[in-house]
Amino acid sequence: MSSVQAQLPQHDAPMTVKDVLQSLVDDNMVDSERVGTSNYYWAFPSKALHARQHKLEELQKQISEAKQRKDTLQKVVEKAKVGRQDTKERSSLLKELQSLREERTQLKAELEKYRECDPEVVEEMRKSNIVAKEAVSRWTDNVFAIKSWTKKKFAFDDSRINKAFGIPEDFDYMD
Structure with a gap:
């Protein structure tokens, strides 16, 4: 010891x-x-030595794995470089690709301007308008029902109820 x-x-x-x-x-x-x-x-002195040897083996294993990953990535890079040499044809194709991408962006922006004329969008707007009109009618029914109940319960006239609840005098169903 x-x-x-x-x-x-x-x-x-x-x-x-x-x-x-x-x-x-x-x-x-x-x-x-x-x-x-x-x-x-x-x-025991051997325990410290054994621990250091174990740590050294672990680090060497990590180095080996990192070297393998590096080699694999270098092969992938070399493989990717094949066919990508700077040639006049490649550079002209890249320029064409860039111009086509810009044109596509412009066309998408223009299409977005005319989106409201799209038949599908128009149909969707019509459907949502129908739902909104039904909701307005339901709430108008509710307001008239509350006014009727208030008239019966408290014997108020329409103008007094409208004033108390901020209901406009021309309040009525939508056409």
Whole structure:
């Protein structure tokens, strides 16, 4: 067995031996075991060596995997470069592609301007107008029902009810 040296954090109050040992156990630098009423602590030099070797193997494995990914990506890049050499034909095709994209954008903008004349959009607007008119009629029915109930319950005339609830004098069903 050997003694383990560790750098201890600087605190205002000195750490007790128990705190130091617990810190070393938490860091896996020292092993501990409770036997009866006693706690035994130990550290073998080979454990630290084994831990470093394990970490080294893990890092080497990560390096190997990263090199394989790098090689794979380089092959993909090389494969992608095939047929993309800068030639006059390629550059003219790229310019044509760019101009076609711009033209498509302009055509989409122009189409959007005339969207309201699209038969599908017009039909959708007609349907939504029908639904809106039905809703207006329902609410108008509700207002007239409340006015009728208020007249019967409190014996108010129409002008007084309209004034109290902010109902215009020309309130009526939509045509």
